[in-house]
Amino acid sequence: MDLALSLIVLLPLIGMLILFAFGRRIGEPGAGIVATVAVAGSFVIALVLALDLFSGEGSVETVRWFEWLPAFGVEAELRWDQLSTLMTLVVTGVGSLIHLYSIGYMHGDARFGRFFAYLNLFITSMLILVLANNFALLFVGWELVGLSSYLLISFWFERDTAAAAGKKAFVVNRVGDVGFIVALMLIFSVFGSLGFDTVFDGAHNGELTGAMATAIALLLLVGAAGKSAQLPLYVWLPDAMEGPTPVSALIHAATMVTAGVYMVARTGAIFEVAPIAAATVAIVGAATALFAATIAMSQRDIKRVLAYSTISQLGYMFMAVGAAAYVAGIFHLMTHAFFKALLFLGAGSVIHGMSDEQDMHKMGGLAKKMPVTFITMAIAWLAISGMPPLAGFWSKDEILGVVFERGGLWQVLWGVGLATALLTAFYMTRMMWLTFFGEPRWDEGIQPHESPKLMTIPLVVLAGLSVVGGLVNTPFKLTLEHFLEPVFEAVHLAHAPEGSVAWILAAVSVAAGIIGIGAAIFRYRDRVPAEDGTGWRLLNNGYYIDDMYAGVFARGGKLGAAWLAFRFDVRGIDGAVEGVGSLTRRVGGWLRPLQTGFVRSYGLAVVAGAVGLLVWFLSRGGL
Amino acid sequence: MDFPILSALIALPVAGGLGVLLVRRDELALPLSITSSLVTLGGAVWLLFEFESGEAGFQFVEKSTWHEPWGVGWHLGVDGISLLLVVLTAFLFPIALLASTSVTHRVRQYMASMLFLQAGITGVFLALDLLVFFIFWEAMLVPMYFIIGIWGDERRIHAAVKFFLYTAFGSALMFAGILSLGFLVSDQLGGPTFDFVELLGADLTRTAQFWLFGAFGLSFAIKVPIFPFHTWLPDAHVEAPTAGSVILAGVLLKLGAYGLLRFNLTLFPEASVDLVPVLAVLAVIGILYGAIVAIVQTDIKRLVAYSSVSHLGFVVLGVFALTTQGLQGGVIQMVNHGLTTGLLFLLVGMIYERRHTREISEFGGLASVMPLFAGAFLFTAFASIGLPGLNGFVGEFFVLIGSYLSLPGYAVAAAFGVVLAAVYLLWAYQRMFTGEITVEANRGLGDLNLREKVIIVPMAVLIVFLGVYPKPALDIIEPSVDAVLERIEEKTDYVVPEFGSTTDIAVEVGE
Amino acid sequence: MVETVLFVIFGLAALFGAITMVWARNPVYSAMGLMLTMFSIAVFYVSNSAHFVAAVQVIIYAGAVMTLFLFVIMLIGVDKAEDRSENLPIQRPLALALIALFGSAVVVAGRLAWTTGVHNPLDPVNGSVEAIGNELFRKWVLPFEVTALLLIVAAAGAIALAFFRDGDDAEVDA
């Protein structure tokens, strides 16, 4: 067990080390195969280990690697429970499919081996994140995924935009990390340990109360918002689309960005005693969901549509975990991983087939040219739009149901969620229509073609998962909920309504989806509107929030820093230091003439001094 | 008595330096001095393994009296605080020497200066007699002055003089402090003494502690350097040759923090506790200010120099947090900063040897022509940013969490330093290494050669090792810093805050 | 009584020598005057029971040092009269004023009551070679050795200074 569990993390690590060392020599497609095998191996091991837990016989296991930071009561220790199992399966499962896809997608890239080394690094980091048994190790994974994200976003570093986007992602994440670190300080100051068991048991037993609980939970939210691209720290994710598309699928849709959701779920015991913070999580989530959905409606770049869609869907998950519907949140995390990865990979396939064209206004009519891509993406489209019985329907419906069931002001959030669902259906339909239907609007010389098998097989598998993935947790059979319940013993899980209310809510949300789809089809069915009015521009530029950040923080910060560096530091502080030096010199200049150079003058001075001393002594002697 | 290993660690570089001077052949200077420093490194590693890591007190003590009436003597010893720094010193010197192949002018004198410098620094870490400490402290200035002033860049004289005068100014105060301390205790201890261990037995009045803390502290603060005494550092770094910068950042700066920890906290506990707010404020200002100023630097060496100001701020904050984790973090951060910043300067030196410029705008897109070099730079930058798995993380993590309970507001403010570190280093990386190649001269640059790989690899290995498995180092440090804290608790009414005791946020807001 | 006579005679001689030294325009006369003063002081040493020191005074000062002086005077040929004009404007009046002030201060000092050790006529000092040797090689051995070092350094320095040939001057200038 210990070895097997360790191997889950170690296999990608070994893969990474091999590829860093020999990646160039192994070359193409060997490097991709090595990486894929490593991740797939992890998946298989995880699946085998998970069988015990699935059958309800297995127990929570921990594996201690080595003594790490005893001063914080933490070891390098992995935790194998239901939640981490599920996350591991999602990460390695979706991960291996994307690895496979990447072998085709990255074909011919000069740094093919390096790409897979980074991908394996990411998988390793993500596994550390989800398998960690304490906050410190979680934070390690947390930062390392940030590193892999940085490396992969700016993988094509020759493009200035890619390099800038990678840096932006890392820095914005770091802003969130400050919240996380401060949360860790508070946690350690309260519990004297960063181990999960100590902290969660303590929180459950009432050792954490009042303002402290709220503060910790809110700070954790800041961290989560950074990683999961929530308001107001979402700005890095759209830019992150500069990375290769498989990266967007793996990191910026399926796995890394959901780390925030995972973290909130994992620390549910803390949010349980901090209801205000939990509500804040839900509000942030709902606001982000709606906000990002409106922006997604107006994007012309296919990947940016998906990026804003991801932000919006993450908002959904936040809304769920904020409402204490952890299972619903994790459930949506899983289904979203399937269909959003599929959408991104499909988009990648389209971009690949269109010779790197990303503007949807220059696509159209691709359904016939790329049938596999079209069909699989259509499934994902319907899934994300919440059409039954696809995966997205079940998970989204559960979230909306739970939020509605909480009653009171929560129903406002339900309304926001419903509006978002409508918008989601609208913008996804718009994307599909612009891409696959209508007249071709390609630039000259582009020959759209279906992608190779290596790329379409993962699409098909993910499409299958998007269809059936939702069945693990239907109102008729709450398999996932029962599976995850042991993890959430410490919290009062919120549940979806039952009976007629459930049917009505489901009907309403499906109706919203259909309205959205219908509206989009109506608008885009036979022509492409200009989409350049003031409103569109506002949306297209994301309400100019990114520009505002750039102005205030980047430009303003740089100006301020320049003032400090070149005025205050050089003129002020160093000026004072150098001033002391030149003052000494000037005083020396004044005193110079005293040195006449005549020995006898000096003698006179010496004698004068001696006589002076003598007189002074005598006068003190009582004269 | 056992073999005097500590004296040997000081004597070996001196012998090596003299040897280099006496063998009047320039081509032998490098091999000779590297051999000498490698032997020293061997001794230091032996010391590392022979050291009993569970003990708090001084080990390998050597003591012999020179002048009884004044209580002066050759007294050396090593404990958990100094051991790692001694080993770091021994480790960095062979590497710095290896990075000095571009020195072609007065080679023997250069190598000898470096070796004398090593002896001086090692002596400072090992000395347990204040006068001996002071002698090494001053002795170390001289070779450093020459290294900057003779083998430096264009404005080397200005930088060297500034460095020398600034530090000598602090030293003068410290010397006065040492003398007055030594004679102040003569009533209590039956005669003046400069022996550190004996001095610990004396009780000083609050006023005396305050003044002496100031005298020692100012000297150390200049060395660290604590804001606002930092302006000599960028000048010295920019003008110093590569090896000089490496040693300056790698170990010389640690001397200040080491002095604060070793002498100020233990000899003047009451004053230390009283002055915590002052130093904490300066430390936090240093962290943020150094980082902000680093962002907009146009000279990569200046950038790294200001990043040192920021990193050393963490050290000072950790030391004056007066908690186990904080102090441990402070010490380990010193070691980590020595490795990462040392390596950064080495890398900057490598690119400087190729292009003879330090202006960031002269580069751009280097990753395409020098992928290995870019990788090494990025690796080091991330270590410096404090990425987990690399060493920088451990120190920052300990310092931040360790200082939270005693200095909550400061710790929170300091946490923002981690964002800024990412900003200045990644932006610098972006400007230097990514994008298209903009300057034609960069197109033909060669990637790392064997010598440079030999320089980078050992440091990188240590960076990863300390990042992944810091426990051996922490085990060495812990007993000694605990002893310091115990002494403070015993001498003052300060109580080291217990972690895990707060339940309310009021503590955080109220303090 | 004998001492009084000696004091008067040699005191006057010493003063005469000193004034000659300062007054004489020719350095050779100055040297002679100084030699006279030194001999007189040697006599005072004897009358103060410092026999060893008196001997050293005669041998080293009046003998070796003064010879050296005369030697140098002859060597560099300045054994001719020097004009007494003063070219530093206020040097002379200021010097005379200071000297006067100094002298009067000394007079004042002499009239004050000074606290000193106690004189014991039964235990006169013994300035024999043996006694001085005992002191030097027991109590003062370290300073004694240091003076040895000093003399070596001085000798080496003198040789180094004297070694410069004309050709070396350029180097000194640089």
Place this chain on the structure above:
Amino acid sequence: MTVTPGWYMALAAVLFVIGTGGILLRRNALVMFMSVELMLNAVNLTFVAAGRELNVLDGQVAVFFVMVVAAAEVVVGLAIIVAVFRRRQTASVDELSELRG
């Protein structure tokens, strides 16, 4: 009328003052040098006289050391004078004012 230490002190003081005058008023380097010697001798005399009065030998030992130092000084000083004279053909200190500020 017996000779007290005070007499010697007085004599020494007068000699010392004369020596001082020599330094301040003469500009021949050699004569200035001799004046220094005179001052040293005057001080030596006080040492010996005081030592006798206080029944200690320390005064005489001090004189011994002063003599050694004076001898060393004379050696170096005369060497310097010779060296300077060889370049400047003068022994007048007023000619040597290069170190003017």
